[in-house]
Amino acid sequence: MKARSRLSFARLSRTLPFGLLALGAACGSPPAAQAPCPTGPEPSATAGATPEQGPATPAEADAFVAQVNQDLKKLWTDAERAAWVKANFITHDTEEIESQEQEAVMEYTARKIRESQRFADVQGLSPDTARMLYLLKYSAGLPAPSDPAKRKRLAEIATQMESMYGKGQYCSPKLKGKGEDKNSECLSLEELSKIIGKSRDWDLLLEVWKGWRTVSPPMRPMYQEFVQLGNEGAREIGFNDMSEIWKGGYDMSAEDFEKEMDRLWTEVKPLYDRLHCYVRARLRKQYGADKIGVKAPIPAHVLGNMWAQEWTTLYPMMEPYKGHGQVNLTPELVKKKYTPIKMVKLGEGFFTSLGMPPLPKTFWERSLFEKPKDRDVVCHASAWDVNMSGDLRIKMCIEITHEDLVTIHHELGHDYYFEYYKDQPPLFQAGANDGFHEGIGDTLALSVTPSYLKKIGLLDKVSEDPKADLNLLMNRALEGIAFLPFGKLVDEWRWRVFSGRVKPNDYNKAWWELREKYQGVAPPVARSEQDFDPGAKYHVASNVPYTRYFIARILQYQFHRALCRASGYEGPLYKCSIYGNKAAGQKMIAMLKLGASKPWPEALRAISGETKMDATAIIDYYKPLIDWLDDQNKGEQCGWD
Incomplete structure (x- = not known):
């Protein structure tokens, strides 16, 4: 399969790529008269409460998280639209606008984390408010320093590294004619990856392997500076370094998480x-x-x-x-004249068979399904809810392959997760932990069995x-x-x-x-x-x-076993497909709707009856x-x- 999907930016920072943001109409200003970008919504009277106002109260904490949710929805939505345009139009201008949007989100998030420390010892908080404060504390996966110049530099580095990767290619006379353009000796990552996947020529594989790794050395000094600035931001909000944030937010201590x-x-x-x-x-x-x-x-x-x-x-x-x-369906997909749209429709049909709604009309109008011929895009498959209210999309350069059919099921798993928790407050619009989001998509891939493929007409017999x-x-x-x-x-x-x-x-x-x-x-x-x-x-x-993907692979099989049991299936686990089973669908929906509103063991219980991740x-x-x-x-x- 391809490298796993990139969740959209409008998620808690612990579930997203901190270098991917883009257009926000230049912060709302006409290009010819661009004003400085704001650093985020101004704090309300309650949201900006200071220690001089006296001991904090539960009511003030409620007002604080309500304001943060309101502000974050706007910031994240603006950033999400920016990220979408940047990923689909990689230019100097979209990179610059992306950097501005990212800077605004980083500044606001870091500021609110600092302000939230006022409520750390308040007794009598409601469960929802306490959880939102907890999630906010760990939401700054790329914590911004308070110094504006350093914050701007951090955003620039994050954007530049992502763009360097997205535009990366390797040129060598040894590769002339081996890409899509038979006259070119410069190959993109997708073209190089095809050679790695298909060739068994030791020397050619070596050339390709070494070649792609010429893209990354220029990032090295940038990454060192990136770590220094991110760690400075982490220290400003009470952590020793970014690793404490990354290992936190899993409803256990960082030390216990490593042990787990x-x-x-x-x-x-x-x-x-x-x-x-x-x-x-x-x-x-x-x-x-x-x-x-x-x-x-x-x-x-x-x-x-x-x-x-x-x-x-x-x-x-x-x-x-x-x-x-027959484990590779690519010949059958080609034979039956499947198109990218038809493959996505097939994936949608899996979810509707479980009792879930069809994808919205805007999904089909706004998604990117094929690689454009006229511009650079980030082809890495990704799922999006641009406005955090159901503007679902995928961005993917779909090829007519078995691999991409499975990836489509995975990406749609993200979109249906977005769909079911879209009515939660923004701070709860995330997976129970970030492994859950990836795990749901992977779980559905296990149901792409021969029996399922026969039902949809891609296999003649099982x-x-x-x-x-x-x-x-x-x-x-x-x-x-x-x-x-x-x-x-x-x-x-x-x-x-x-x-x-x-x-x-x-x-x-x-x-x-x-x-x-x-x-x-x-x-x-x-x-x-x-x-x-x-x-x-x-x-x-x-x-x-990236640990989310490791967690997801554990949860994938645990979810699959639980859903197969819910469906009444009793045979070998690898033969089970939950396609068409509404009982399994209801179990899944019960978990999806929770988002991050409950600790992940409770979400795991909703789908499986278990509270511990289990590799058995x-x-x-x-x-x-x-x-x-x-x-x-x-x-x-x-x-x-």
Whole structure:
């Protein structure tokens, strides 16, 4: 699958990319007479209360959060419209306007967090007010320094890094004719990624892998300054550094959150290790023992993905039983003349089958479904509610592939989450935690089963062949299981950078140490501190928190198991599809409507009856594959040195 979606800006900051904002009609001023951008709505009398006014009261806290909700809805909506235009029209002007919008949001959020500290010890707060104050405290994922010049600089850096990534390309005579323009030797990320996914030429893969990583070194000094300014802002609102904010807001302490992530990783690591062992053995047969060591980390450029985070494009090489079942629908989609719109309609039909409403007319009028030929856009798939009141959209350069069909289901999961909590106050318009938002989209992808595909006419028959089942599970594991360590390590690297545990002169070294530790992968050529390989990943360049995706993969299977039980299904978990089941739909809706209004264990209870994240559902789902891998790996030296 593609790298996971970017949620729209009008969410709590802990759920969005802090570098993506754009047009707001230049803060409402005509271009020829642009006035300075405001720093956000002026505080009301109650919202700006100071300690000199006497002890704070619950009534003042209620008034404070009411005003903040009102102000944030306007700020976030303006920023969301700006972000939409910037993502669809990458120009110097939209970058500048984006920076202004981002600066306004950062300033207001930081100011209100400081003001909210007045209510920290107030007794008798209503549950809703107390929760809104808690969420506000952790909402500044990119906290702005109070110094206007530093705040402006932070916004500029965030915008510039995202734009550098979005416009990135690699030019080499070795690549001439390998992109869409057969006369060009310059390829975009999408074109380079296609080569990584399809080619098995060691040297070509190496050229492409190295080439994309020429985009990120210019970001390195910018990122160092970005961290310094963000940490300064964090200290101004009571945190030691940004890592404390990023690990907070999960209804537990930062320390407990780290322990929880380690617990979940420990539960799934044995399954990942089995898959890694099997994949490495197959790659050794392909490339030879001189290139793929018996007990060595796997070179990162041969795993079929630019970041080695998902390995589905290697499926033909990894397929357990050739010719059994059909796990790739791309030929069928092409044969049946599917278009991007038709693929999205198919995804919408899944949600309406659960008892959810059709997407609004404006969704079809305002979304971006195909890559324009006349301009640069951010093709990274994303879901949006531009006005926080149901202006749903997706932005995606859809291709007629199985992969994009699954991604569409994922993005629509975000949009339906937006739809169901749109009546909540703005501070509650977010997932129960940020992993929930990603997890819902991923959950629906597990219901894209052969039985579902037969019902919608994309398969003629459903095979009862156990070998076909293993092929399906392998295909799913190359995406879902292969991703888990990467999902954990990206933010672990950033937490260490933010806290100062990793110094700027060790950025790249620390990155590859974590990649080897968790993934068992290594760079195919020597890397140095002249490189900035973390910045070659969208979520680092755009400052999007990443642990949410690790949490989402855990919740994905836990949600799926719960919804299958609610539907009355009793067979193997990997064969279950909740398509058409209203009982499962009602369970999902009960959770979606809560937004962030309740601690995440309560939202988890609404859908599953459980209050603890549980990785055993993953083990249940892949049990036949686990047994098969154990047999296949006999005689292999699993693990890596």
